[in-house]
Amino acid sequence: MNFLEERILKDGVVKEGNVLKVDSFLNHQMDIELFDQMGEEFKRRFEGKNINKILTIEASGIGIACVVARHFGVPVVFAKKSKSINIDGDMYIAEVESFTHKTKNQVIVSKKFLNEDDHVLLIDDFLANGCALQGMISIVEQAGGTVEGIGIAIEKGFQIGGQVIRNLGYHLESLAIVDGMNAEDGSVEFRVYDEDK
């Protein structure tokens, strides 16, 4: 079990409806030392990749991305979310539809900050159905850049997002993959890899 899985067991709270609350250390209150460890671990997992920029999405991805970026020595760009159509000239816009909520959202990045020379690491806190992530991938593609890798803190392995992204051939690294949880006893089941056995 790694440091993030241990922290989820210690401070995460399982709620009805497959909700995992990690707001005491990940996405409302933020443990910067933990983010630093995550940065070190992503740096190890994406060793040898030519990464010159990190792309994340507001709001809860930003903190992780900025602390992780120190380990790569690169700037961070954060995508904005919007419900309205925004015709402010030079923006990349991805329309993404939420599988869960059936709502349409836009993911927006200024064209000034992504182009065909960019080798991008995508960072986010959660991956479930992958709606936000698909929008970010679409934007890097629009810019003609390269998605060198995708680093996620917590992946809900029982939802489809991670599988889709891996099937598409992207190098996706999730620090904790939750395969199941139980709100009655508060237990969390993590995916186990051969190396852990």
Added chain:
Amino acid sequence: MNFLEERILKDGVVKEGNVLKVDSFLNHQMDIELFDQMGEEFKRRFEGKNINKILTIEASGIGIACVVARHFGVPVVFAKKSKSINIDGDMYIAEVESFTHKTKNQVIVSKKFLNEDDHVLLIDDFLANGCALQGMISIVEQAGGTVEGIGIAIEKGFQIGGQVIRNLGYHLESLAIVDGMNAEDGSVEFRVYDEDK
């Protein structure tokens, strides 16, 4: 002239209507090395203060706050903005009205993450009329905590926010105070202190 003022002159863009665009390094694309320098400088300016938590507000405050927090060795909490009334139990809620836009917004923090033992440094990217900052101060007050200081990247010195906050007795440190700008020639005028003369 300090490192942030120099960077504003180099990469900031002045637009009509007293708009200063710093989205290439501060609030859309983010220069993490610059944020690190800001962290060092805030640590120096708030030397001797007993700070155990940083509070910021989504979205563009989060990146700065997280990198600054490393210099203080403390966690970050980010306040959420909402237009709608949110009755999710245990939240501190500040109603703030924008002087400019005449819109009402809520600033929200879970009660779990602020209490009377907290000595808080508030961090944000911009201070103009101070609407968001007033909301954050109100929330720390509601929690019974102490505002030990306020660290801002860029203050618009020709708007009222900074003066109000200083009049109220808070220790406010802005790394760059813009007293005027001119969209025609792109010039920016910074406040000069005796020590700089």
